[in-house]
Amino acid sequence: MIEVKDLHKSFGDTEILKGITTNFEQGKTNLIIGQSGSGKTVFLKCLLGLFDYEQGCIAYDGKIFSKLSDAEKRNLRAEIGMVFQGSALFDSMTIAQNVMFPLKMFTKQSKSEMEDRVNFVLKRVNLENAHNKMPSEASGGMQKRVAIARAIVNNPKYLFCDEPNSGLDPKTSIVIDNLIQEITDEYQIVTVINSHDMNSVMEIGEKIVFLKNGYKEWEGSKDTIFKTDNTSVTDFVYSSNLFKKVRRMYIEENE
The missing domain is CATH 3.40.50.300 (P-loop containing nucleotide triphosphate hydrolases)
Structure with missing residues (x-):
């Protein structure tokens, strides 16, 4: 906590x-x-x-x-793991090298141990075949998944x-x-x-x-936010017609 x-x-x-x-x-x-x-x-x-x-x-x-x-x-x-807004991947490193970076910085693992961990987390984010790609070859969604893999590589x-x-x-x-x-x-x-x-x-x-x-x-929570009478919250969250409609539906279903 x-x-x-x-x-x-x-x-x-x-x-x-x-x-x-x-x-x-x-x-x-x-x-x-x-x-x-x-x-x-x-x-x-x-x-x-x-x-x-x-x-x-x-x-x-x-x-x-x-x-x-x-x-x-x-x-x-x-x-601490961190996922930055723009992914913040190193352009000159492969995806595998990007993910391995925190292991080199914070651990004393052997190369084979680091490679095993990189393989594990890339598989966890469904990028098991992307090791040798450069960030520029990855879509925005792939880059975010790489950033998540790098953020969790240190457990x-x-x-x-x-x-x-x-x-x-x-x-x-x-x-x-x-x-x-x-x-x-x-x-x-x-x-x-x-x-x-x-x-x-x-x-x-x-x-x-x-x-x-x-x-x-x-x-x-996402449940109690539907019930709040705090106008600052409702004005912010339900600024679009879509969420106003969702809130009305929720209130009607739970009356």
């Missing part, structure tokens, strides 16, 4: 995060949503340890990040995804959502997803944290 208590983050005189308290549970897909400028990207970077913060704390399974030594922080980072306890469906068509987005949820459940990872995709919210939002103007405005 990742626990966040009274988190404050400012840049100069501008306070971005204003006392956020929440937690992200193991084995669940936890989504952070909100409009541009709500603070969700800054929040994600604080969770990753990329930004310091002025007040509050973040604890990974009881270990408070700010109190860890440099060596302990490095060990913790070895337990992480924590998986962070920044807009994993950005730039993908709706059908491929569903494939990526389902893959992330399957991996989260299968390996019982704490998965945190920064997303603006309402299809993802409705499909895999087992825990949803909605930010507005740096505050935690609401939290719940």
Whole structure:
């Protein structure tokens, strides 16, 4: 579990995060949503340890990040997998080399052990025949699956995804959502997803944290979001006619 208590983050005189308290549970897909400028990207970077913060704390399974030594922080980072918005693959490396990169950085495994692990995770994301391809030869959906394979190659306890469906068509987005949820459940990872995709919210939002103007405005699940009377949430989630219709159908079926 990742626990966040009274988190404050400012840049100069501008306070971005204003006392956020929440937690992200193991084995669940936890989504952070909100409009541009709500603070969700800054929040994600604080969770990753990329930004310091002025007040509050973040604890990974009881270990408070700010109190860890440099060596302990490095060990913790070895337990974190990250899927970047643009996949962030190395253009000069093959797909297999991209996936192997974290193993070389964080482990002392032999070459054969690393190759076995790369083979395993590429098969897990249905890319068992893509080892020698270059990223430029892969579609956007394939690149995201490579990024997921690289993120889980170290058997992480924590998986962070920044807009994993950005730039993908709706059908491929569903494939990526389902893959992330399957991996989260299968390996019982704490998965945190920064997303603006309402299809993802409705499909895999087992825990949803909605930010507005740096505050935690609401939290719940894909089921309870249908029932909320919080107008900030409903205005954001049901901004399209499609989701307004879905909400009406849900309310009518459960009256």
